[in-house]
Amino acid sequence: MTGPYWAVIALLAAAAFLIRVAGLAAGGRIRASRHAWILDDLPGLIVVSLVASSLAGQPWPTWIAAGIAFGVGAMTNHVILTMAAGVAAFAGLAWLAG
Structure with missing residues (x-):
């Protein structure tokens, strides 16, 4: 690979890292504020x-x-019973409709 490809990879890696750090910082500030109930x-x-x-x-x-x-x-x-019931209901209804 050439230099421009590595530059794009490095830029995307840095952007992904900064997005995660910004999310952690914002989450920490929200936890310390009166809006902490939103995270729950x-x-x-x-x-x-x-x-x-x-x-x-x-x-x-x-x-x-x-x-x-x-x-x-x-x-x-x-959760598992809910998923099973939903899948069974969908399969039965699709079979009846088709």
Whole structure:
């Protein structure tokens, strides 16, 4: 590889490192502020946003399977059982629709 390739690799590595350091610094400042409660709820909010964006534009069997998975998760609070119920519901609904 030539010099410009190594320069791009070094620049990208430095940028990735600085992004992580900035995240650590921002997280530390948020933990010390009155907005620390946001970090406690952040993992759940990220999961909800990923699921919501995944469901956008999906057909009705996907929405029904997601609702079934939500119900099982709310009743049992068991991750593996929730995933299994959602997959089984989706497979059954896809089989019925197809």
